[in-house]
């Protein structure tokens with residue numbers, strides 16, 4: 236993304252607080268302008284005293300003007316800070332609400348990737364990270380511009396030659412800082428690189444500990460060469476030393492930067508130059524000596540107050556901007572990437588399914604699908620699941636089998652074509668009706684950090700203990716639950732952890748209780764060992780009774796009894812029939828069958 240687009244993203248996301256941020260910027264500008272007034276008052280008071288014969292009233296007027304300006308300036312600064320921070324809090328809340336609403340409407344398939352970590356970082360850190368942009372950058376920049384103009388105009392009114400000298404001095408200091416910062420950037424890069432190296436060496440060290448200990452290659456004290464598998468300790472030591480060197484070099488560079496910049500605008504330097512120039516002017520021209528006070532006071536502060544102005548406006552114009560990473564842009568980009576994910580279309584007036592006592596028919600008509608809009612994963616797929624029958628989807632790895640299951644569970648919508656239940660497109664059903672009709676047991680079972688009972692009763696919180704026990708027995712998991720520390724009241728993930736096969740049986744119990752007429756089983760026996768596979772298969776047979784079933788299977792022997800087996804190759808159904816019919820056609824299925832039976836036979 237080019238910087239302009241990135242900045243556009245920041246502007247769009249923060250557009251709703253543009254009004255309050257502008258108010259904060261105006262208040263900050265007023266405060267900056269008012270800060271010059273006490274100096275003007277001081278110069279005038281000094282002038283009146285030095286001239287002699289000034290009336291007390293006159294002097295008190297200037298003191299009063301300075302005091303009022305100080306109080307007003309402070310009030311403006313407080314108001315600016317309050318308005319900006321309130322805007323920041325409002326923006327944070329509304330962005331988080333927007334993200335939460337959007338996340339709730341995303342396709343379920345979006346959640347299968349590393350969504351949890353990504354979402355946490357965006358909702359928590361990136362939204363908070365816009366703080367600097369909203370609450371500080373614009374108000375401070377406005378204040379800097381106004382303060383810069385006010386000070387420079389005033390100094391020029393007093394004496395254009397001294398004013399010019401001060402402006403040149405401050406500009407030189409800013410250029411020196413800019414030049415040195417550019418020099419430092421590689422040192423920052425070196426520290427970041429060394430830190431990453433040290434991190435990966437640490438991970439490698441920890442990951443390798445088990446292997447090296449098991450194979451008696453613990454090398455804590457060895458100076459093994461880095462290209463040996465067991466040189467992790469040596470590599471880590473080297474990476475840590477490199478990091479320390481890089482850090483030291485950066486610290487030295489920063490110290491030089493600070494010292495050089497500060498020296499250019501140090502009180503002594505400013506005083507020296509202003510006084511030297513003033514002496515020169517006094518000798519040759521008729522400059523007012525009292526004005527020196529203004530140059531000394533304002534010259535010292537001009538560097539600090541105009542720093543945001545130089546960094547944001549002057550240096551970029553001179554094409555001297557230091558290429559520092561723009562955190563706000565990066566954060567806005569990550570927030571925008573989530574907000575850009577298209578939402579799942581929710582029907583305004585959800586359809587209803589025709590009433591039936593029996594199982595339901597599923598029709599996939601000319602379904603095509605692509606995850607990324609570029610590579611087609613399913614191509615014009617037609618598949619009919621007759622009511623109360625079991626259809627098995629088999630085929631080579633990557634053919635698109637799981638994708639079909641995910642489309643039926645509406646994790647995504649097809650790019651083309653439609654999926655219908657009893658003639659009603661599933662995209663016209665609301666989520667409650669759809670998931671009351673289609674249940675699924677996937678390979679990766681998600682369990683909540685809750686009791687076993689609550690995990691089973693997810694779809695029917697009103698289920699009685701008897702209902703829950705009945706489905707747990709049917710799913711062959713009841714005995715294992717009783718063996719847990721608190722039986723059905725054991726909190727999963729806290730009091731106990733379950734094996735892959737046990738998690739799948741628990742998921743089957745949950746699905747049995749949900750009692751949906753259509754079921755998708757994707758590799759439901761994937762984690763089962765031969766012993767528990769029999770238990771899971773029994774549980775599945777119980778689950779299948781009277782339902783319309785789509786079973787995605789790698790191991791063909793688990794689906795030989797299916798009413799229909801569809802072979803998927805490159806996203807299209809190439810063969811369909813029963814096990815015997817497909818074997819007799821000597822096609823892809825027959826090949827897969829032969830391969831699997833030979834492999835199993837060879838292993839046996």
Ligand SMILES: Nc1ncnc2c1ncn2[C@@H]1O[C@H](COP(=O)(O)OP(=O)(O)OP(=O)(O)O)[C@@H](O)[C@H]1O
Nearest residue numbers: 347606607612630631632633634635636637638639
């Ligand atoms: N979330 C995803 N994003 C992008 N591409 C994906 C995603 N999930 C799957 N794919 C791709 O889609 C294609 C079909 O994948 P799918 O998991 O449906 O195949 P499969 O037949 O079930 O494979 P396997 O038998 O190995 O599980 C693959 O090329 C895969 O890389």
